[in-house]
Amino acid sequence: MMILPRAIRKFKDKRAVKDPRWASLFDKYEGDEVVSLDCETTSLDVGEASILSIGAVKIKGKRVKTSERLDIKLKPPADLTAESIKIHKIRAADLADGVSIEEALEQVLEFVGNRPILGYYVNYDIRMLDKFLRPTYGFGLPNKAIELSHVYHDIIKWRHVGGDVDLRFDTIADKLNMPMIQRHTALGDAISVALMYVRLKHGDTPL
Amino acid sequence: MPDSFKMGNLPFSLLTESEQKLLRSNLDIGYYQSGEVIIKAGEQSEGVYVVYRGRVAESEPQDEGDEMLHVFMHYENEDYFGGWSAMHGSAIHNFTAEEETICHIFSTDILLELMDSNPGFADYFQQNLAAKSEIVAQQGEGQDMAEFMLATIEEAVVRDPLIVNEGTSIKESTQLMRETKSDSVLVRRGGRIGMVTGTDILNAIVLNDGSVDADVATIATYRLITCKPDDFLFNALVIMTQQQIERVVVMEGDTLVGVVQLTDVLSYFSSHSHVIGLRLERASTIEDLREAAAGLNNLIKALISTGVRIRFTMDLLAAMNKRIIAKLFDLVVPADMQPHVCLIVMGSEGRGEQIMKTDQDNALIFRNGLNWAEKHQTMQRFSETLISFGFPPCPGNIMVSNPEWVNSVDDWTQNLQDWSMSNDPEDQMRLAIAVDAKPVAGNVALFKVARNWFLRTMRNNDLFFSHFAKAAVEFDTPLTFFGNLKERGELDIKKGGIFPIVHGVRTFALEQRILATNTFERLEALVDAGVMQESNAKDISEALGLFVNIRLRQQIRRAEQTEDGIDPTPNIIELQQLNKMDRELLRDALLVVKSFKKSLTSRFNLPS
Numbered sequence: 009m010m011i012l013p014r015a016i017r018k019f020k021d022k023r024a025v026k027d028p029r030w031a032s033l034f035d036k037y038e039g040d041e042v043v044s045l046d047c048e049t050t051s052l053d054v055g056e057a058s059i060l061s062i063g064a065v066k067i068k069g070k071r072v073k074t075s076e077r078l079d080i081k082l083k084p085p086a087d088l089t090a091e092s093i094k095i096h097k098i099r100a101a102d103l104a105d106g107v108s109i110e111e112a113l114e115q116v117l118e119f120v121g122n123r124p125i126l127g128y129y130v131n132y133d134i135r136m137l138d139k140f141l142r143p144t145y146g147f148g149l150p151n152k153a154i155e156l157s158h159v160y161h162d163i164i165k166w167r168h169v170g171g172d173v174d175l176r177f178d179t180i181a182d183k184l185n186m187p188m189i190q191r192h193t194a195l196g197d198a199i200s201v202a203l204m205y206v207r208l209k210h211g212d213t214p215l
Numbered sequence: 216m217p218d219s220f221k222m223g224n225l226p227f228s229l230l231t232e233s234e235q236k237l238l239r240s241n242l243d244i245g246y247y248q249s250g251e252v253i254i255k256a257g258e259q260s261e262g263v264y265v266v267y268r269g270r271v272a273e274s275e276p277q278d279e280g281d282e283m284l285h286v287f288m289h290y291e292n293e294d295y296f297g298g299w300s301a302m303h304g305s306a307i308h309n310f311t312a313e314e315e316t317i318c319h320i321f322s323t324d325i326l327l328e329l330m331d332s333n334p335g336f337a338d339y340f341q342q343n344l345a346a347k348s349e350i351v352a353q354q355g356e357g358q359d360m361a362e363f364m365l366a367t368i369e370e371a372v373v374r375d376p377l378i379v380n381e382g383t384s385i386k387e388s389t390q391l392m393r394e395t396k397s398d399s400v401l402v403r404r405g406g407r408i409g410m411v412t413g414t415d416i417l418n419a420i421v422l423n424d425g426s427v428d429a430d431v432a433t434i435a436t437y438r439l440i441t442c443k444p445d446d447f448l449f450n451a452l453v454i455m456t457q458q459q460i461e462r463v464v465v466m467e468g469d470t471l472v473g474v475v476q477l478t479d480v481l482s483y484f485s486s487h488s489h490v491i492g493l494r495l496e497r498a499s500t501i502e503d504l505r506e507a508a509a510g511l512n513n514l515i516k517a518l519i520s521t522g523v524r525i526r527f528t529m530d531l532l533a534a535m536n537k538r539i540i541a542k543l544f545d546l547v548v549p550a551d552m553q554p555h556v557c558l559i560v561m562g563s564e565g566r567g568e569q570i571m572k573t574d575q576d577n578a579l580i581f582r583n584g585l586n587w588a589e590k591h592q593t594m595q596r597f598s599e600t601l602i603s604f605g606f607p608p609c610p611g612n613i614m615v616s617n618p619e620w621v622n623s624v625d626d627w628t629q630n631l632q633d634w635s636m637s638n639d640p641e642d643q644m645r646l647a648i649a650v651d652a653k654p655v656a657g658n659v660a661l662f663k664v665a666r667n668w669f670l671r672t673m674r675n676n677d678l679f680f681s682h683f684a685k686a687a688v689e690f691d692t693p694l695t696f697f698g699n700l701k702e703r704g705e706l707d708i709k710k711g712g713i714f715p716i717v718h719g720v721r722t723f724a725l726e727q728r729i730l731a732t733n734t735f736e737r738l739e740a741l742v743d744a745g746v747m748q749e750s751n752a753k754d755i756s757e758a759l760g761l762f763v764n765i766r767l768r769q770q771i772r773r774a775e776q777t778e779d780g781i782d783p784t785p786n787i788i789e790l791q792q793l794n795k796m797d798r799e800l801l802r803d804a805l806l807v808v809k810s811f812k813k814s815l816t817s818r819f820n821l822p823s
Binding site: 211 | 244
């Protein structure tokens with residue numbers, strides 16, 4: 009696959025949308041909501057990874073709308089390895105009543121709409137979803153991406169002149185003194201990231 | 216669906232599984248900076264907020280120029296707020312984050328839906344103190360049961376075994392059983408031990424036409440069900456239920472320790488008080504009585520720790536104390552003098568509301584013109600003996616060893632009248648103590664004559680009642696003290712809660728010439744007389760019960776920490792010792808006191 013900047017790809021993709029249902033995804037977003045999204049996958053290599061579960065919550069202002077959320081478990085993929093089971097604590101049995109990837113993608117598009125997507129290393133999650141979106145839909149997620157570690161870095165960097173900022177997930181959560189909810193479930197991580205984002209956007213600068 | 220939300224806390228633990236699911240799926244999470252107003256007075260609350268992290272203060276909206284921020288209550292650590300505001304349309308107070316705060320939030324719609332489907336949950340949210348206490352008590356029942364069940368067999372109810380050897384006749388065995396008040400006998404046959412119960416003997420003789428001279432070993436059962444002394448009592452009960460038997464043999468290794476009976480297990484709970492009562496009844500010397508009285512403190516602790524309702528505890532204790540005092544009176548006062556005098560107890564003792572042994576407040580009324588030379592000597596001895604039983608002397612010296620409190624009927628009525636017309640706070644206090652008097656021994660008619668006369672003269676004396684009621688509203692009822700949670704907050708619960716209720720109710724009762732002295736009974740009588748609404752009386756009762764209960768638990772804890780076993784600050788409630796539930800109930804109860812004081816103020820035209 010050709011490596012193209014996202015903006016150009018998006019321009020190309022927009023023309024490729026065949027189903028009018030999805031045309032609005034490419035409209036500029038005017039609202040004040042953000043969607044925090046996280047995927048649990050079998051590997052960190054986009055090329056070979058499968059998606060196990062997808063979690064997402066909407067954020068409106070200072071409110072994490074856990075009442076409006078997405079909590080999808082997929083059918084167990086062929087490559088569910090012992091290694092990923094250890095990390096996510098998801099076994100094939102847990103996914104027995106999961107949905108197909110097609111159904112999952114439709115739910116994601118429906119839920120996210122044209123809202124910005126927030127995540128920790130969000131590009132990874134977007135690329136994972138794109139990998140499965142493109143063959144069926146002909147386009148990747150056009151949404152604006154918000155990277156939690158960038159938001160954090162932009163706010164905290166002046167305190168670390170000349171030094172590297174530790175951008176590990178647990179470090180950020182710790183520095184922000186935010187609770188971690190259901191770590192290593194897709195929905196739990198999406199909620200934790202959403203809380204950190206709200207905290208960064210609306211709270212005092214962390215020490 | 217955040218499982219950061221704790222469903223185990225009241226009132227959410229009252230919800231059914233499907234209701235909890237509904238709630239869970241409708242939770243949002245809100246983030247608030249320090250100083251941010253979460254709900255503003257006058258505005259609508261979005262729903263119920265449950266604090267996950269941080270601290271929220273509820274305060275009165277400030278007018279311009281107000282210097283002090285009047286904080287009613289702090290919410291933290293799974294406390295919830297906003298429900299009242301949500302149901303009543305708009306908030307009357309400000310809810311402000313005092314530090315960075317995260318709350319779980321669910322909407323008013325969901326609250327109403329849950330209240331609709333679950334009456335217990337609804338009661339809880341209606342802020343009805345009586346209902347709330349009831350719910351808390353019910354939820355606590357399981358725990359009490361657990362404590363009871365955790366007792367081990369050896370602590371509780373092992374009976375010494377009655378053992379006979381092979382060759383003993385059924386008749387002899389039956390006689391032995393009768394003598395030792397056993398209803399079973401163990402039979403040693405070679406190396407084995409068998410059991411014969413009363414039923415076995417009946418069956419052998421009556422149904423099977425056996426001879427009373429037959430060897431008892433022939434009708435014994437040798438497959439004995441056993442347990443160990445350190446087994447839980449609970450296990451013994453389970454075994455008995457499973458095997459459908461009523462006795463289990465207790466064995467320590469190969470040694471026979473005793474027998475546990477089903478009836479003993481079942482009555483274990485109540486047997487403590489029963490035993491002490493029996494001992495009091497049988498005491499024939501002062502020494503016997505002293506020993507029986509010493510068991511009382513442990514009884515109180517046992518009752519409190521097993522969660523027996525405070526009012527029952529008070530009733531039981533009042534009855535016990537009354538028996539001790541009456542018994543001592545019998546032992547100390549010569550029989551020929553007893554018809555001419557009446558011993559009364561006053562104050563909390565008279566109301567039957569003391570829990571720990573409280574100060575002696577007692578007096579003696581004697582027949583006009585009685586000639587009894589050793590009167591004061593005898594009363595001196597009476598007071599001293601009570602002190603030696605662990606009833607502390609009255610600091611105000613209101614006891615029979617003080618001749619001022621030993622009076623003829625005429626002098627006693629004169630005293631009551633003098634006190635009622637005096638402006639001296641000491642006299643007011645004496646009167647308050649005296650109108651709670653209850654006769655415990657001697658000739659009750661002497662007491663009744665004086666009391667009835669007094670009640671008649673007080674009739675319609677508005678000036679007196681207005682004067683008398685004043686003390687009830689004298690002390691502030693401090694709701695702000697919850698704000699001091701982190702600064703070792705303390706509250707004098709007697710001044711802030713107990714006294715206003717007791718004295719206010721006493722005033723109402725006197726005015727209605729109600730003869731009961733117990734505050735709870737007075738409240739019931741006031742409802743019957745149509746002077747007070749039942750719901751108000753219930754709330755006041757609950758509030759008083761709660762104060763006494765919380766105070767008692769703290770007293771016991773403090774008393775255990777001191778060397779002499781006496782709590783130096785018996786009326787202090789230390790806030791940090793209270794759990795969330797207690798704090799919430801305490802706050803509601805203090806609100807009840809506040810509104811009761813308001814009704815006193817308007818009823819008796821007190822300066823407000």
